Amino acid sequence: MTTFDTTLGQSGGATVVEPYSGPLTRGSIIARLERLPANAMQVRARLLIGLATFFDGFDVIAIATTLPILIQKWHLTPWEIGFLIASGSVGQLFGAFLFPWFAERQGRVRAIAWSSGIIGVTSIACGFAPSFMVFAALRVIQGLGLGGELPVAATYINEVSRAHGRGRFVLLYEIVFPVGLLASNALGAWIVPRFGWQTMYFIGAMPLVLFFVLRKLVPESPRWLAERGRLQDADHAVHAFERTAKGPLDPVTNAADFDALVKRHPKRSMKDLFGPAYLKRTLAVAMLWMTCGFIQYGLSTWLPTIYRNVYHAPLQLALNLAVAASVLGVLGSLTCALLVDKVGRKPIINVSFVLCAVSLALAGICHAMSVYVVATFCALSLGLLACGFITAYVYTPELYPTSIRAMGCGMGGAWLKVAAIFAPTIVSKTMIGGNLDVAFYILAAVPFLAAITVHLLGIETKGKVLEQLEA
Template sequence: MVTEASETNRDAGSVGDVAARIERLPISKWHIKVRIVLGMATFFDAFDALSLAYVLPVLIPLWTFTPAEIGLLISSGFAGQLVGALFFGWLAERFGRRPAVIACILVFSIMSLACAFAWNYSSLFVMRIVQGVGLGGEVPIAMTLINEICATKGRGRFVVLFELVFPIGLVAAALFGWWIVPTMGWQAMFVIGALPGLVCLVLHRFIPESPRWLANKGRRAQAVAALDAIEREVAGAGQTLPEISPMKVGADRHASFKDMFGPIYLRRTLVVWLLWFGTYLCNYSLTAWMPSIYRSIFHLPLEVSLRYSLITSIFGVIGGLACALTVDVFGRRKLFSFALLWSAVALLSLWWTGATSAETVLIGVTVSYLGITVLSNGLYLYTPELYPTRVRALAVSSATGWLRLASIIGPTAVGYIVAAGELKNVFLVFALVAALAGLVVMLFGTETKSRLLEDVSP
């Protein structure tokens, strides 16, 4: 029986026992099921986060937005995401990963539907802030849960392949925007964004609470029960479970916000915060603005503007796939530094050439986006690896708070730079940020490749 090992082990349900049992689990149909269910929610998280970019070319002339108002509207959702990341991160540490994810999905689904009924700039602004609260919490908590159920071997590829649904969601937003907005109206984008509410019906039934979180909270019986159920399902699919190899890990400790700034973690925290800020200052600032830049500055037709943005989003998926296939080969630090410097060179070339045509901008931004999406996907693997279970969800959510802050500052800054008639300077600013982040991770990053979570983060 798959339960005998834990029933006869006096340490059953301890942090060490749970880690050992997770380490012996092969990647199975059960893992794929969890990835699909959580992936559906993450897909729509991405879709909803970027849907505004593809309705703006319609709303700008309809409601007569100024460039400054456009930047503030784009930033409004990220302001809500900042609040949501911190609040739901705390909630996930206190009450568990699963209920926190469900709450996030319900908030952003309901508010997406509400956005379809916005009647002016102010109403949409407020609704996007509230929707952002749910969007900000879902991905970091889902990624924390995915990391906590994976064995060390193959963790990088498995986790990044899961996170690949996020850039696919961005592509879907671009594709639906190109197809639906001109034919069915801008409201249809927000109606589609409400669909993930249906995921909650299956998530509670099929996704268990994190055994690592349960063990860390001292809920040993529940941790054992969760792992017994997982092992039964894995064994029932015909996969053989090896014997449990005892593991020595640090003693169970209570969570503390100070853990992120202790002797082991201070440098990690500062490096990863800079990576999140730099990556998403470039990422969302460009992707959210590009349809409007093509339309307003280069005066391209609506369909062409949306198609150009779709091309960039497709290459973002390629960047995410490249990360999944190489992150366990080259390691986190080397891959991330190369990708950021690659992006910096592409953006610097746009500034150097003056960004004088839509086609030049399309090529430069797309090449840069290949590198940026390596980080956009990889950071959701890397950040949970850097912290212990007792504070992992809060640490990841706090780190993504810098994503939200960057996404508030970036689009607003782009609005003012564009209004001043200096489009090329946008690319100079982002090139310098990407270069700085690349150098920092190269010099100060912590390598986590092929290391047990409890070993990386005692």
């Protein structure tokens, strides 16, 4: 039996909800989740898991604000710089498979807790790293947690939300990731020049706390428990959400409909991700996530260094310009969260990616102008990318059934990391070779191709129960 604290919200006006007395089936678990209004346990889950996701974003981009200092400290060559940026992505690539696999077998919450623990411990260790090689090795290990936390967290938040308003609910949670990116850039711009680069990694160790408390405070995904046949645990988990809802709950009248729905679909395995039922979706997911990784790591992590080395901007100005790009990323994500349930997932992804490509192409055309002109187009491109990037976190889990949902999200995250490994090197080679405009054109081509792929191969998922979307 899952053990966690369910007292939140029982005082202060929450209505006492009697345990469900009907037959326990997968359909009844789904029906109870779909009738849930907003409740205090959802808020708690969103805050605590959001803390993990916030520091995932914080630790991912911390290298951007500390990189100019590390280059000088260890006298890094261009190859070593590219390797240092990519080192975290190597670990994230393996983590994107490891923790979703773990989540399918041991549960979503447990996987998030363990990934958070790895992030926290290695972040502390990075602050004490005595050399380039030790630092890079720690970044690889930290990447296991960073790569595993995001897809599993996205899976969990999708599974505990209902179809009506799911996009807004998930994206208002996921916005903590770009906020983490912004906080890392903003704090880095202020902390690194004053207190040293190590402080960034000590701050980034906060997720370690979640390793000890998350499983006690947040229930496991009822959908996952029910799919695994653990109906008593699923009932207990759903009741943890029900008892913190204000007001009486609607009676469960459609459990049989959901039972009939789940019985029509066979249990899927990982090989089905590439089978006829899901191949088109998997290809759309692959291109979507590769684009996010290619731009995020090929551009965002390089921006302070580009501004300083190519345009000879002072360190503080270079860091401030990178912060401005992160601000637009947060604004783009917030706009997306408010629109995604109205206009749908595919239109937001396609429009934002096409406009991102246009912004990057304009940065290439205007690369010989001032740093402020280039920084403006780069900031616009990252703000637009954020719209598509954050939508991927609600869209990808919707494309796969519960039995392979975490692995489907992990596969998307893995494609992001593959792109992240190669993108910094491409930018490095073109930048060092004096072809910064070529780097921008290459970056621009990627989101344009992704928009075409999602348009042709993706499906629209707006407003549908997760089980209705199974192929």
